[in-house]
Amino acid sequence: MNTEQKAVSIEAVTKRFGSLTAVDDVSFTVPVGEVMALLGPNGAGKTTLLDMILGFTKQNAGRIEVLGSQPTAATTGGRVGAVLQTRGLLDDLSVRETLQMVAACHYRHLPVEDVMARAGIDTFGGQKVKKCSGGQVQRLRFALALLTDPQLLILDEPTAGMDASARRDFWNSMHAEAERGRTIVFATHYLQEADDYADRVVLLGKGRVVADGSVADMTNGHGKTVEGIWHGRTEGLEPEEVCRRFGGDNIRFEYEGARIAFTTSNSDALALFLLERSLISDVRVTRPSMENVFFELTDDQARSER
Numbered sequence: 001m002n003t004e005q006k007a008v009s010i011e012a013v014t015k016r017f018g019s020l021t022a023v024d025d026v027s028f029t030v031p032v033g034e035v036m037a038l039l040g041p042n043g044a045g046k047t048t049l050l051d052m053i054l055g056f057t058k059q060n061a062g063r064i065e066v067l068g069s070q071p072t073a074a075t076t077g078g079r080v081g082a083v084l085q086t087r088g089l090l091d092d093l094s095v096r097e098t099l100q101m102v103a104a105c106h107y108r109h110l111p112v113e114d115v116m117a118r119a120g121i122d123t124f125g126g127q128k129v130k131k132c133s134g135g136q137v138q139r140l141r142f143a144l145a146l147l148t149d150p151q152l153l154i155l156d157e158p159t160a161g162m163d164a165s166a167r168r169d170f171w172n173s174m175h176a177e178a179e180r181g182r183t184i185v186f187a188t189h190y191l192q193e194a195d196d197y198a199d200r201v202v203l204l205g206k207g208r209v210v211a212d213g214s215v216a217d218m219t220n221g222h223g224k225t226v227e228g229i230w231h232g233r234t235e236g237l238e239p240e241e242v243c244r245r246f247g248g249d250n251i252r253f254e255y256e257g258a259r260i261a262f263t264t265s266n267s268d269a270l271a272l273f274l275l276e277r278s279l280i281s282d283v284r285v286t287r288p289s290m291e292n293v294f295f296e297l298t299d300d301q302a303r304s305e306r
């Protein structure tokens with residue numbers, strides 16, 4: 001595996017739809033063999049960016065290179081496979097027939113049975129597409145993406161509609177593909193999924209790159225959440241008073257029904273303080289959600305631009 005080489009290179013790319021700038025001056029590169037997550041809330045520009053990488057739509061400004069070629073040249077040559085949310089499938093074909101039909105359209109492809117085993121769909125190859133669950137359909141899409149033995153896999157929210165165990169199986173298959181040297185770029189809403197399965201994360205917000213690195217880099221310094229059932233009222237202590245004791249600006253809280261969630265970089269000391277005084281029970285200390293990290297990072301960015 002040559003990590004010097006770039007699978008995807010994006011330089012100062014902007015895409016506008018009328019007056020809306022969906023992707024705004026974005027630059028990053030993806031080295032060969034990397035598993036990279038594009039993380040961001042709805043409307044951040046993830047799908048638009050993936051569509052440009054696949055050559056489905058063209059940028060208004062900037063440069064995109066995929067495996068050393070223009071995006072359309074890389075895609076039509078079968079070197080790029082994609083799992084998209086919208087790709088149409090024929091309901092009345094079986095899973096195996098779908099793969100055989102698409103394989104017949106390609107001059108060069110991997111054996112259908114091998115691809116089925118690798119995507120974990122060999123156990124339901126005879127099943128009609130219309131009888132497949134959301135997770136099974138996504139696996140079929142993954143198998144279709146693998147057919148041409150692509151060097152680069154582009155996945156747009158590939159685990160949509162899967163339960164936790166299907167997600168885990170899916171990502172295990174995906175990692176086996178990454179170990180064969182394939183580059184994988186996937187879009188997701190989920191911080192946990194990005195953290196668990198990507199080597200690197202590019203966080204997008206309103207079409208711009210908000211952060212680029214590991215989830216640990218992004219969450220460090222943004223504190224943890226100490227969350228549990230709040231007994232402060234019966235103890236005569238308000239959460240505002242707890243916040244004053246723990247450094248004012250560096251801590252905040254919100255109620256979630258009978259539970260309270262404090263977020264602070266001083267989470268260990270806070271948890272100890274609350275537990276010693278029986279102010280909280282059923283405590284969980286968790287990392288912040290993608291939404292929290294995202295809002296804090298974009299807040300930091302807005303502050304530094306002021």
Ligand SMILES: Nc1ncnc2c1ncn2[C@@H]1O[C@H](COP(=O)(O)OP(=O)(O)OP(=O)(O)O)[C@@H](O)[C@H]1O
Pocket residue numbers: 017020021022040041042043044045046047048049189
């Ligand atoms: N064909 C289009 N015409 C007009 N606006 C579009 C088009 N495609 C996307 N947009 C707009 O561009 C912005 C970015 O959309 P995009 O689908 O890329 O975001 P996303 O991060 O993939 O969101 P989601 O997670 O909801 O799929 C949104 O405001 C969207 O409404």
